[in-house]
Amino acid sequence: MTSSLVSARLSPAASPRLIILAEAVLKAGATAKASLKRRLVNEMLSKAPRDYQTEIDVAVERIIVEELTKKFPDYAIKGEEAVGNRDGSAGTPVIYIDPIDGTTNFAWGIPHFGMTISIVENGILVAGVVYDAMLDELFSAELGGGAYLNGSRIECVANGDIENVVVGAGLPVPGQVKAVSEEIYFDALKRLMANTAGVRRLGSAALSIAYVACGRLDGFFEDGLSLHDYGASALLVTEAGGTVTAFNGRPVTANGDILAANTALHPWLAEGLK
Numbered sequence: 014m015t016s017s018l019v020s021a022r023l024s025p026a027a028s029p030r031l032i033i034l035a036e037a038v039l040k041a042g043a044t045a046k047a048s049l050k051r052r053l054v055n056e057m058l059s060k061a062p063r064d065y066q067t068e069i070d071v072a073v074e075r076i077i078v079e080e081l082t083k084k085f086p087d088y089a090i091k092g093e094e095a096v097g098n099r100d101g102s103a104g105t106p107v108i109y110i111d112p113i114d115g116t117t118n119f120a121w122g123i124p125h126f127g128m129t130i131s132i133v134e135n136g137i138l139v140a141g142v143v144y145d146a147m148l149d150e151l152f153s154a155e156l157g158g159g160a161y162l163n164g165s166r167i168e169c170v171a172n173g174d175i176e177n178v179v180v181g182a183g184l185p186v187p188g189q190v191k192a193v194s195e196e197i198y199f200d201a202l203k204r205l206m207a208n209t210a211g212v213r214r215l216g217s218a219a220l221s222i223a224y225v226a227c228g229r230l231d232g233f234f235e236d237g238l239s240l241h242d243y244g245a246s247a248l249l250v251t252e253a254g255g256t257v258t259a260f261n262g263r264p265v266t267a268n269g270d271i272l273a274a275n276t277a278l279h280p281w282l283a284e285g286l287k
């Protein structure tokens with residue numbers, strides 16, 4: 014895809030480096046899409062119980078790393094699969110890559126996974142892309158530049174009408190919930206089932222949070238995420254006028270408990286996680 018075709022899918026004011034992130038993720042997306050199929054457990058690596066890695070997680074990260082290493086020779090790289098990780102000198106920007114977010118979906122052949130890259134500069138998220146290769150949907154955002162889906166500006170839908178919200182949430186594997194007790198977490202899910210229009214467990218935190226940014230979900234929470242998973246999408250939500258915090262309503266920490274929602278709904282969701 015030529016640079017001008019890629020640019021047409023971003024903000025008209027997209028920086029050259031956002032265009033490079035988009036080009037890299039689109040290129041890698043073709044490989045991921047073509048490789049989707051049901052895999053058996055003995056065809057994968059288990060990084061930990063219930064935490065899988067397919068050969069495609071690695072191959073796709075390699076494609077992204079090769080592109081970005083050329084274009085950003087002095088940036089640090091932190092990929093989830095550690096294919097080409099490198100440190101930068103103090104103060105250099107850091108590129109975070111999650112080649113396949115929703116690896117369990119991918120490994121079972123379920124066509125819903127995100128591919129995501131973000132840039133953190135001086136500790137602040139400044140740019141990010143999230144790509145759904147199956148639907149060819151490219152989400153992108155830059156700090157202060159708004160959030161976009163395939164070249165159209167997106168915004169959270171300010172809907173706090175509890176009976177008529179749809180909320181995404183992680184259904185945790187054992188040990189994933191740490192920010193609150195499992196009892197509080199499961200009570201929060203029950204509260205959603207009892208009061209809202211529906212709860213969705215889509216299986217990719219990156220895409221679910223991107224869905225909050227464009228209003229397909231009113232809110233989302235999951236514990237135990239890493240910056241690789243949520244960085245780009247968190248920037249999408251804040252640039253789309255939404256709110257992203259830890260479960261307790263304070264700034265997100267390295268613990269990775271993430272509560273993203275439109276601003277009208279966020280306080281009600283935070284109340285349920287107390």
Ligand code: 2AM
Nearest residue numbers: 064113114115116183216217218219237
């Ligand atoms: P991943 O696919 O890149 O591992 C699914 O619940 C979401 O949580 C995905 O975005 C997944 O990212 C993330 N996640 C974080 N820790 C996980 C774990 N231990 N097991 C499964 N998914 C995990």
Ligand code: CA
Nearest residue numbers: 093111113114
């Ligand atoms: Ca992953």
